[in-house]
Amino acid sequence: MIFCSAPRSWLRPPMPEPVPAAPADPPERAEFERSPSDIGTIGAVEAPLARGERLFGNIAFRRALVLIGIAVLWEAYGRWLHDSLLFPTFTDTLRVFVQGCLSGSLSGRILTSLRVLLIGYVAGVALAGMLTTLAISTRTGNDILTVLTAMFNPLPAIALLPLALIWFGLGTFSIVFVLIHGVLWAVVLNTSAGFRAVPETLRMSGRNVGLSGVRYVTQILMPAASASILAGLKIGWAFAWRTLIAAELVFGVSSRSGGLGWYIFQAREELETAKVFAGLFAVILIGLLVESVIFRAIEARTVRRWGMQR
Amino acid sequence: MNSAALLEAQGVTLQYKTQQHLVTATYRVDFSVHKSDRFVILGPSGCGKSTLLKAVGGFLKPVEGSITLAGRPISGPGPGRMMVFQEFEQLMPWKTVLGNVAFPMRVARRLPAREARERARAALETVHLAPFADVYPHMLSGGMKMRVAIARALALEPEILLMDEPFAALDALTRRQMQQELFELWKMLGFTMLFVTHSIEEAVTLGSRILLLTAHPGQVRAELNAADLDGVDSSDPRFGKLTRRIHDLLFGAALLAAPADA
Numbered sequence: 001m002i003f004c005s006a007p008r009s010w011l012r013p014p015m016p017e018p019v020p021a022a023p024a025d026p027p028e029r030a031e032f033e034r035s036p037s038d039i040g041t042i043g044a045v046e047a048p049l050a051r052g053e054r055l056f057g058n059i060a061f062r063r064a065l066v067l068i069g070i071a072v073l074w075e076a077y078g079r080w081l082h083d084s085l086l087f088p089t090f091t092d093t094l095r096v097f098v099q100g101c102l103s104g105s106l107s108g109r110i111l112t113s114l115r116v117l118l119i120g121y122v123a124g125v126a127l128a129g130m131l132t133t134l135a136i137s138t139r140t141g142n143d144i145l146t147v148l149t150a151m152f153n154p155l156p157a158i159a160l161l162p163l164a165l166i167w168f169g170l171g172t173f174s175i176v177f178v179l180i181h182g183v184l185w186a187v188v189l190n191t192s193a194g195f196r197a198v199p200e201t202l203r204m205s206g207r208n209v210g211l212s213g214v215r216y217v218t219q220i221l222m223p224a225a226s227a228s229i230l231a232g233l234k235i236g237w238a239f240a241w242r243t244l245i246a247a248e249l250v251f252g253v254s255s256r257s258g259g260l261g262w263y264i265f266q267a268r269e270e271l272e273t274a275k276v277f278a279g280l281f282a283v284i285l286i287g288l289l290v291e292s293v294i295f296r297a298i299e300a301r302t303v304r305r306w307g308m309q310r
Numbered sequence: 311m312n313s314a315a316l317l318e319a320q321g322v323t324l325q326y327k328t329q330q331h332l333v334t335a336t337y338r339v340d341f342s343v344h345k346s347d348r349f350v351i352l353g354p355s356g357c358g359k360s361t362l363l364k365a366v367g368g369f370l371k372p373v374e375g376s377i378t379l380a381g382r383p384i385s386g387p388g389p390g391r392m393m394v395f396q397e398f399e400q401l402m403p404w405k406t407v408l409g410n411v412a413f414p415m416r417v418a419r420r421l422p423a424r425e426a427r428e429r430a431r432a433a434l435e436t437v438h439l440a441p442f443a444d445v446y447p448h449m450l451s452g453g454m455k456m457r458v459a460i461a462r463a464l465a466l467e468p469e470i471l472l473m474d475e476p477f478a479a480l481d482a483l484t485r486r487q488m489q490q491e492l493f494e495l496w497k498m499l500g501f502t503m504l505f506v507t508h509s510i511e512e513a514v515t516l517g518s519r520i521l522l523l524t525a526h527p528g529q530v531r532a533e534l535n536a537a538d539l540d541g542v543d544s545s546d547p548r549f550g551k552l553t554r555r556i557h558d559l560l561f562g563a564a565l566l567a568a569p570a571d572a
Contacts, residue, residue: 199397199399201399202402204367205400207369208392208393209392209414210387210389210418215417220402223404224402224403302404305446307403307447308403308448
């Protein structure tokens with residue numbers, strides 16, 4: 001230790017510090033100027049992609065392939081198992097589904113469900129719109145809504161069904177009540193988050209041209225928050241659809257007017273597994289259609305086109 | 311030069327609140343802008359120049375003093391004082407370039423849709439953006455977005471154009487080009503503008519009159535003429551002389567010594 005910490009000069013004469021070699025000068029080069037030449041056709045040529053490449057570039061095509069793959073697996077497993085009580089094949093399910101749609105036994109249930117869903121959804125969204133407007137116009141309103149949202153958002157809508165049954169009895173209104181609860185908080189949460197995220201500059205440039213009050217909200221805040229609002233509507237829709245089917249399963253008493261959930265429940269009672277599958281198939285199909293056709297079309301025309309979402 | 315000023319600020323003290331503090335942005339600032347002025351407010355960051363511009367815009371009320379436009383006190387934001395911001399977010403992403411320019415005319419002037427579109431097209435023509443009329447803002451470059459914002463403001467023919475460091479977010483080459491274009495526009499249209507910047511070069515290049523503010527809080531240090539430097543290249547000795555003078559006024563020895571005495 002001592003030797004190490006002692007100055008070097010004590011042991012031996014100091015080594016001359018190596019002088020870093022001066023960096024070699026880069027070679028001298030002549031200056032020149034050029035004027036850009038015509039690049040000819042090279043920049044403009046567009047070679048069309050091969051057909052297969054274009055096909056696989058298409059998202060719809062790729063996803064359709066996945067769907068077909070699932071259907072094939074389903075069919076193969078069903079045939080191998082050969083037990084229509086436990087696991088009907090894809091073709092059996094499809095047959096029951098098409099028959100049900102044609103005869104009206106299934107399509108009627110679907111329409112009943114969709115009607116209730118639409119009532120609940122529209123009411124929920126309208127209520128959310130009103131509450132959010134209240135929340136952004138006053139600070140107290142904002143506080144109240146924030147607390148309410150924090151309280152009710154984690155509460156599964158279906159958990160309110162028993163209460164709804166006590167208050168409103170068996171009937172459409174109980175389900176609508178539960179649906180409103182499912183939609184309302186998701187939409188409120190997203191919409192108010194979207195409003196809060198509107199850039200200050202955009203707000204000021206809106207007020208600069210003299211916008212205020214309702215016009216300011218509808219012409220600046222709402223379009224600026226449209227990505228969040230759409231996300232809220234999508235989540236609200238998914239909540240509502242799940243809640244509805246679940247509520248209908250529980251709520252099977254007035255079976256004459258029962259919807260899709262009741263159809264599934266009834267099919268189970270009758271041990272018609274193909275019908276259960278057909279009902280589930282309908283639930284999935286409608287979910288997919290709304291999500292990937294309706295909402296996707298709205299997004300393509302709005303937020304994607306405006307560059308607010310990729 | 312006996313005509314009354316267009317914009318008059320007298321003893322303007324501005325304060326705003328943050329989460330924890332009450333910040334005094336400017337202290338008793340006076341200035342007056344005349345018609346067709348290119349009035350530049352120049353100062354280091356923290357001198358309250360942007361806050362001052364916001365007060366002229368009507369987004370903020372002075373705690374002391376008054377700001378009047380053509381004799382009328384400013385009570386709130388209005389289309390007579392169109393503002394061009396530094397941020398690109400000032401354009402509405404859900405409207406096309408043409409829609410963005412036409413929108414204020416529809417709202418503020420209540421022009422019929424067709425007339426607003428025609429005027430918007432003409433305004434885009436003057437900033438060389440006519441081919442991009444139907445494009446959405448997110449597809450434009452920063453400089454182009456800024457040109458749209460300027461076209462939008464000018465199309466409304468405001469009494470005074472307020473510019474809050476509009477070129478600060480642009481790259482150096484684009485910034486120089488935009489300064490040149492703005493000057494050409496001014497020569498063509500002769501609007502009045504109040505321009506806030508922290509760049510001495512930009513102030514000397516663009517301004518006809520330059521107000522210098524000191525920082526924390528902003529107070530008037532000097533008001534200089536720069537109109538005789540119109541169109542003068544930055545290599546001109548007069549350009550360098552004025553730049554030097556401004557630099558000394560803002561960061562000079564006298565100013566640095568002052569806090570030590572206090």
